[in-house]
Amino acid sequence: MPRVHILPAGTDLLADPDENLLKLLRRHQVPIRYSCKSGECGSCKCALEQGQVRLKAYDPRALPPQQKEAGIILACRAVLTEDITIRLTDSDDLIAHPERKLLCRVVALEPLTQEIFALQLHIEFADMGGIPFTFSAGQYAQLVVDVDGQEIARDFSMASTPVEAEYDDLLTFHIRRTPTGALSGLLGSVIRPGAQMLVRGPMGTSYFRPRHTGPLYAVGGGTGLAPMLSVVQTALDNGKLEPVVLFAGFRNQADVYGLEQMEQMRRNFRNFRYHLVLDEAQAGDPPQAVHGSLAGQLLAVVGDFTGAKVYLAGPPGMVEALSDTLLQHGLAENDLHADAFYPPVRTEQGASA
Ligand code: FES
Incomplete structure (x- = not known):
């Protein structure tokens, strides 16, 4: 059985022969950043310090050749064939919440x-034993419904804060209903007030880092705003004193939501600002809206990312492009926290937002 030695914790895990490294780490609740599980996003990178793994096919943009030569691997594509030693990056900030199973009831669908x-x-x-559910702002969970004996599961980020879960037993998700959405298409029918749902989680490593003391920039595209609202609200509630700036991007005015909450945060916290960015300009747009790309607006407003952390959420194309842009503009990889949500066709288990 291959043995995996994990630094800096010094933990040893025993794997099944040919087990996937990410699966092993998740099985033992080792907190590791990941998203697509298919070698496309690059978020599950870790350093291979000893031994070899067999890497399954991946997108070279997720792991450029020079990084691979330097010993970086993608945990989601690594097959364990011998004893190895790995080092998890970003380990100073890793917070582990056990993955839980929760039986929930729908109390509102607005x-x-x-x-x-x-x-x-x-x-x-x-x-x-019923201990309160804990997660970190920015994480996501899997919502599960049973339809005629068939399980339908999709991933969505919590828009509510960890405090609401821990003290009020409440979780809120923002879901875009699409006619072909396996789970979102059930909103209003199977998923209605009073219905029961299973929730598994939390998951994801793009969560609020409370020990960071620099500016915080949160960027949400579409329903990617949900985890960003949770991150920003938690940061402000935690008494963060440095600038907290939220960029909310939508296609057009018909997609805009969350304005009231952002306005309320602006009134309550002097260090909070938000920018509403719309792709398309239309008559009747909210007066505070600016038009163009989220990346363009972020660079125009911030310019220098020294000492900052950036949290990103939204469609994969937006997250990937914006991540590249930010890294090119000098943001350190450890200060970029992004979970892209890949549609089910590109993943093993499916994800959505
Ligand atoms: S590349 Fe491994 S989780 Fe995306």
């Missing part, structure tokens, strides 16, 4: 726009 809904769940039963 339209935020014509297509986007706020789904609020009350946790009725939690595993691990």
Whole structure:
């Protein structure tokens, strides 16, 4: 059985022969950043310090040749064939919340726009003896419904804060309803107030780092705003004194939501600002809207990212392009926290937002 020695913790894990490294780490609840699970996003990088792994096919943009030569591997594509030693990056900030199973009831389903809904769940039963569910702002969970004996599961980020889960047993998700969405298409029918749902999580490593003392920039595209609202609200509630700036990007005015919450945060916290960015200009746009790309607006407003952390969430194309741009503009990889949500066709288990 291959043995995996994990630095800097010094932990040893025993793997099944030919087991996937990411699966092994998740099985033992080792906190590691990951998203697509298919070699496309590069978020599961770790340093291979000893031994060899067999890497399955991946997108070279996720792991450029020079990084591979330097000993970096993608945990989601690494097959374990012998004893290895790996070093997890970003380990100073890693926070581990155990993955839980929660039985929840839908308490509210409110339209935020014509297509986007706020789904609020009350946790009725939690595993691990019912201890409160904990997560870090910015993480996501898997929502599961049973339709005629068939399980439908998709990943969505928590828009609510960890405090609301821990003290009020409440979780809120923002879900765009699409006619072909396996789970989102059930909003209003199977998923309606009173219905039961299973929640598994939390997952994801693009979460708020409370020990960081520089400016915080949160960038959300579409329903990627959900985890960014959670990150920003948590940072402000935690008493963060440095600038906290939220960039909310939408296609056009029909997609805009969250303005009231952002306005309220602006009124309550002097160090908070937000920018509303729309791709398309239309008559009747909110007066505070600027038009163009999220990347363009972010660079125009911030310019220098020294000492800052940037949190990103949204469609994969946006997250990948913006991540590249930010790294080119000098943001350190450890200060970029992004979980892209890949559509189910490109993943093993499916994800959405
Ligand atoms: S490349 Fe491994 S999780 Fe995306």
